[in-house]
Amino acid sequence: MTAQTPIVQAKPYIPGRARSEVVRKVLLYAIMLAVAAVFFVPFLYTIVTAFKSIPDSVNVGLPHPWTTSAWHLVWTQYDFPTYIKNSLFLAAVVVSCNLFLSALGGYAFARLRFPGRELLFLLVLGTLMVPDQLRLIPIFVMIVHWGLFGSFWSYILINLASAVNLFFMRQYFLTIPRDFEEAAKLDGAGYFKTFWRVMLPLALPATAALAILQFQGVWNDFFWPLILFGQGNPDHYTIQLGLAELRFTYTTLWPEIAAGSIIAIIPVLIVFLAFQRFFVSGVVSAGVKG
């Protein structure tokens, strides 16, 4: 007779694991929602404030009554259309010129061999350590001396090239296999054609990522527009200078600032949404491979 082996029920492993997985997910989502709220609540507050009257703007909560007067004021009395146009013009010119030159320089530093390349690259990187405030006076003196003070060209000239973008592009070009360039060389393309027709299109993710960051940088820039156009030159005001106009010594038009801020965000949002696919892959690949 064989001994009966007691049947031992195995512990339900998978369901237990699934339960702890649910708890983990709930916690994770709760934390993420809390972090998202930190960013979103001020934004929500801005949207709500944009529909309040000035006396109502100091109250917390929904507008009472809802009004679009702030929107009307910024659009008609403060000439926001012109500010937006100016900002768009500057952003478009600066982004295209800066990206072109950064890519060109980045490619040269990544792939071309020329005497003094390393030293020159160190010098370019060295400029990253000089803050804008330190460059302010020499640049201001030069701009005045060249008769460009108050013109759009002064701003464009200052932002024509940037060491950060050049460095970013160089790192990206370093990740692109040499075979493409060598194939182009054998196909009879010169340096510029290789850059323009082969390498730059391959660096599209990095270029798109920089385009967003640069656009955002120019769009949100207050410092240089204030220095260059802030001295009674309202035709050249950018959106950030326009927003600053809504704040006075003894009072601040909070609903108008809120409405103006939302208007100011829209173009950046459009650019980001249009390029975000490239932006993410650009940052990732440049970060990982570079």
Next chain:
Amino acid sequence: MAPITFEHLTKRFDQTTAVDDLNIEVADGEFLVLVGPSGCGKTTALRMLAGLEDITSGRIFIGDRVVNNVAPGARDVAMVFQSYALYPHMTVFDNLAFSLRNQKVRKAEIDRRVRQAADVLELGDFLKRKPRQLSGGQRQRVALGRAIVREPKAFLMDEPLSNLDAALRVQTRAEILRLQQRLGTTTIYVTHDQIEAMTMGDRIAVMNTGQLQQLGTPEELYEHPANTFVARFIGSPAMNMLPSSVIGIGGTGQLAGFRPEHVRLGNGHAGSGSLDAAVEVVEYLGDEQLAHLRLGDHEIVVKLPVEPRLHAGEREQFSVPFEKVLLFDEESKQAVGPAA
């Protein structure tokens, strides 16, 4: 089409000599394979010919023109890269047309040549596609197409089949050969795969540590290897090497080399050396079997008919016909000659 000559070609990277005094003359329309293990200098030699690598010393002729200082694009050679290097943002048509546009060829002529190449390579349906929308084999054909539209003096191919699976590799190997025979263009083909070398090359140049070991037809290399490196590199499984005394032939300080397929089961064959060996591993291949044998400190591989079957652990007698044995000097590793 043009002959190509490497004349005392040398390339050094700092302290390393990648290519050492290479001398090869490639005839007009010839298919030459440069073969050797990784780091033997074969790709460096090809890249110097393409103009992608500077030459330390020596000269390269394409036709009767020295091209040492000629830009890659002006050498009139087309290269097929191991990675294909197709421009990913361009369509197949644009990939094929890129070099012609750079040469300012007329639009109608570009169109004609691209479509002709596409017909030859059966790429007609894919001209509007981007490389990422193609399979590995199709990409390979586009890479070939990019070379042939230019109608260059020579094709340079740098391990173009290494990214393909085994079946496609065999098929593409034949396609490349057919194409080369049809166009009659001088071709230099780099590979580390000796089977590719044997099946494709009119002649094969075997390289090792930057030096040319032997240059000859596949038959010459297989039958009369110049040294032990070539003897073991060409042929699969590799040639067996034993001290000549083990099979009772040759003098002292000599190695006896014999191919696995020349070994027979059983002893007593006239004009043969006999081997008493233990069977360690048997690889059954369907139509034949590979047996790994141990003779004291030595290991050899033999290729035998599938019957009678050998089994691991058995001890058997084998014989090697002396007429199939090659002798090598043990010290210099150079071939001495046939044993009989």
